[in-house]
Amino acid sequence: MSVAKHFSRKYLREEVLPTPFCPGCFNGVVMNAMFKAMEELGIEDLRNFVFVSGIGCSSWIPNPLIRADSLHTLHGRAVAVATGVKLANPRLNVVVIGGDGDLVAIGGNHLLHAARRNMDLLVVMVNNMVYAMTRGQLAPTTPLGFRTATTPYGNFEPPINVAKLLINTNANYVARWCVSNFHKLKQSFKEALSEVSKGFRFIEVVAPCITYVVRYEGKTPGQKIKELREACVEVKSISEIDDVERRGKIAVGVFKKELKPGYVELYESYASRAREASQK
Amino acid sequence: MVRALLSGNEAVAEGALAAGCNFFAGYPITPSSEIMHYMARELPKRGGSFIQAEDELAAINMVIGASWAGARAMTATSGPGFSLMQEGLGYAIMTETPLVIVNVMRAGPATGQATKAAQGDLMQARWGRHGDQMIPVLAPSSPQEAYDLTIEAFAIAEELRTPVVVLSDEFIAHGREVVELREKVEIPSRRKPRDPSEPPFGSPDPRIAPPMPPLGEGYYVIVTGSTHNEYGYRDVHSFETHFRLVKRLVDKIRLNVDKLFRYEVLGDDDAEVAIVCFGSVSRSAKQALRMLRSRGVRAKLLRLVTLWPMNDEVVRRELRSAKTIVVPEMNLGQLIYDVQRLAREDSRIVAVNKVGGGIPIYPSEIVEAALGGSR
Amino acid sequence: MRSIAFLGRGGQGIVFAGEVIAETLFEQGLYVAQLQSYGAEVRGGSVLSYVVFDRDRVENPFIESFSLAIVLHEAGMRRWMKHLEGSDLVILDELVSAELRNAVKLPISRVCVEKGVLGRENVVAIGVIAASGVLDPSVVERVLSRKRGFEKNIEALKLGLELGRDVADRVAAVLRL
Numbered sequence: 001m002s003v004a005k006h007f008s009r010k011y012l013r014e015e016v017l018p019t020p021f022c023p024g025c026f027n028g029v030v031m032n033a034m035f036k037a038m039e040e041l042g043i044e045d046l047r048n049f050v051f052v053s054g055i056g057c058s059s060w061i062p063n064p065l066i067r068a069d070s071l072h073t074l075h076g077r078a079v080a081v082a083t084g085v086k087l088a089n090p091r092l093n094v095v096v097i098g099g100d101g102d103l104v105a106i107g108g109n110h111l112l113h114a115a116r117r118n119m120d121l122l123v124v125m126v127n128n129m130v131y132a133m134t135r136g137q138l139a140p141t142t143p144l145g146f147r148t149a150t151t152p153y154g155n156f157e158p159p160i161n162v163a164k165l166l167i168n169t170n171a172n173y174v175a176r177w178c179v180s181n182f183h184k185l186k187q188s189f190k191e192a193l194s195e196v197s198k199g200f201r202f203i204e205v206v207a208p209c210i211t212y213v214v215r216y217e218g219k220t221p222g223q224k225i226k227e228l229r230e231a232c233v234e235v236k237s238i239s240e241i242d243d244v245e246r247r248g249k250i251a252v253g254v255f256k257k258e259l260k261p262g263y264v265e266l267y268e269s270y271a272s273r274a275r276e277a278s279q280k
Numbered sequence: 281m282v283r284a285l286l287s288g289n290e291a292v293a294e295g296a297l298a299a300g301c302n303f304f305a306g307y308p309i310t311p312s313s314e315i316m317h318y319m320a321r322e323l324p325k326r327g328g329s330f331i332q333a334e335d336e337l338a339a340i341n342m343v344i345g346a347s348w349a350g351a352r353a354m355t356a357t358s359g360p361g362f363s364l365m366q367e368g369l370g371y372a373i374m375t376e377t378p379l380v381i382v383n384v385m386r387a388g389p390a391t392g393q394a395t396k397a398a399q400g401d402l403m404q405a406r407w408g409r410h411g412d413q414m415i416p417v418l419a420p421s422s423p424q425e426a427y428d429l430t431i432e433a434f435a436i437a438e439e440l441r442t443p444v445v446v447l448s449d450e451f452i453a454h455g456r457e458v459v460e461l462r463e464k465v466e467i468p469s470r471r472k473p474r475d476p477s478e479p480p481f482g483s484p485d486p487r488i489a490p491p492m493p494p495l496g497e498g499y500y501v502i503v504t505g506s507t508h509n510e511y512g513y514r515d516v517h518s519f520e521t522h523f524r525l526v527k528r529l530v531d532k533i534r535l536n537v538d539k540l541f542r543y544e545v546l547g548d549d550d551a552e553v554a555i556v557c558f559g560s561v562s563r564s565a566k567q568a569l570r571m572l573r574s575r576g577v578r579a580k581l582l583r584l585v586t587l588w589p590m591n592d593e594v595v596r597r598e599l600r601s602a603k604t605i606v607v608p609e610m611n612l613g614q615l616i617y618d619v620q621r622l623a624r625e626d627s628r629i630v631a632v633n634k635v636g637g638g639i640p641i642y643p644s645e646i647v648e649a650a651l652g653g654s655r
Numbered sequence: 656m657r658s659i660a661f662l663g664r665g666g667q668g669i670v671f672a673g674e675v676i677a678e679t680l681f682e683q684g685l686y687v688a689q690l691q692s693y694g695a696e697v698r699g700g701s702v703l704s705y706v707v708f709d710r711d712r713v714e715n716p717f718i719e720s721f722s723l724a725i726v727l728h729e730a731g732m733r734r735w736m737k738h739l740e741g742s743d744l745v746i747l748d749e750l751v752s753a754e755l756r757n758a759v760k761l762p763i764s765r766v767c768v769e770k771g772v773l774g775r776e777n778v779v780a781i782g783v784i785a786a787s788g789v790l791d792p793s794v795v796e797r798v799l800s801r802k803r804g805f806e807k808n809i810e811a812l813k814l815g816l817e818l819g820r821d822v823a824d825r826v827a828a829v830l831r832l
Contacts, residue, residue: 084345
């Protein structure tokens, strides 16, 4: 009896399956959305892609799972390494996949400055709301009141709204979706890999940790998806974000979409100015 | 051959460019910034990449990324930045990433005296990273050597797939001297695996670095700072994988000591007095050697150009006859640990330690220490 | 091996003087080493800048006295007093009140005021050295032509050449290789 292979397998290293993720982990949804986008874009293999990740559960998505060049770097440093890769070989599509702790806490400075530079990277932030790999500590994205290993009496630190923060930088593309918005998330991946293929592109995926969030709440993954579906409100303009969030909902959507030249393009014109100046 | 009047920092930059450096990421810090200024001016017009990073953590990690993407990459910094870059260096060691890092030493710890020369980072250069590791450390004593050793550092980095430290100091960095520039430097291309079956992280002979697959050419290389097998797959549990990897990485440097260890010996073979030194202090030491010998003292100077890996045999041999060993250092005593380890037991070891204020160790102080007055 | 030092305070172009001397001697075919030391990072702090030169590579630039030292301001003299006392010849601007047995005083700053080249004490001092013939005035001119403030500097250089005539022999005696 033969079983049809899942479409995503062509992008994966068969030999390392199964994945290292907990049963029900939403990382699989993120991967599937990205792979589906790639398939629909006609990307057959990933030889022109380089995936860079840091430390954390979602940092294991590319390395070693994805059949592509990948660098599994230090905690927080993925964006910096990715910047080096992109500048040294601008031909490559460089994708960073990481968690909220990795990209925003320990790596927050790199994220901010890559966005400021409109660095030609696609950064995918899997927001699982906690530090999961280290067993459920407070993250900068943990909601208020949430109990974690390091806030056993309930979180009192207001969380950061990363997507909203990045809207105010030079980033070309900022989107946020929940794992319950599979189709829209896939569309965002497609946009960030084709239509807006330059500059800094940021996709946040709200994907609560199955072990340290969902199970703590006593819910099943299915219940959580249903809950997220109800909690997510798609906004058409950024002016609606605050209003949605005031109502305790999660604003999702494409918050920003521009086609400004990315860093690589700007550097090229800078370099030609440098060459002209030296010829004089 | 072109002769130029260059500061040590300019000489480092010239050396890097001569060695084919085409990527520089750095963060401003005294007294190394002029290296960055030079690269900022030169790289864009030569088709290379220059980026001012948001901090030193970013700088070293950008260099790592660039190196994997095929660039000959470097950064330059000083004490506080060198501290921040240690983590990245550890990653570069573990992933066998060629890169050159210049540390222009200033007086620390912390902010210390940013504009004043020191040699306090010797042990940090050797031991700064956590875990078992070793990387080559080269210490110039003049702008000429800053130029030559930067070229050398790139060659070593590429051949052994390792980070290499060039340990300069503020005196060398800001002092201007005559530097002979080479017309042409051989830039061998990086060895790639013959095909994806050749392991990028394993080598039957630990002295030979495995080939390095560049990104974007279909090798589907897996790079990780976690313990990995010879194909890059993470193995964070087994003893064998970890021991084999880390031992090979250390042996790669240690077993190449004959190739890597450079030193200079001057003076009498059967010297009673030996001066052991490195870096800019060696200049005073050379004059001190001449002063001692002109007074009829049988004396020699052992200058370490390569600090790590240290060739114990050479140091032991060169210090065999010495009854008195003077170790002048612009710190409170670091090189002296290895001298104590390698000198004969009955020798008198005299430290000359002076650091801060931009005041060098003078020849007379070394002579005085050699002739009796211990400090 | 010979050496020339400039001492003064920040803003007097002490490092500039060291650079010009180093470049001149380099272009005259000698090996040089040029170093500097700042007492403080702020303007007005003491500054020392010196050049060691030789026919061969300079063995050691960390010297304990100078062949010739020119002091343009008292700031920071105390820090280098041992160096100055051990030097072969010291030229003090006449406004420097200190006395040294190996020193001569020259009206460097007064000339600058009187001849309208204010703030060019450093270049006048270079002229004083060049009067000895150890620095070739035409090479000094060439070096200065690559730097800012060329015309005023040439004026100052000429004033220095004039002013240095009386001490030319003594300067030559301590600097000639």
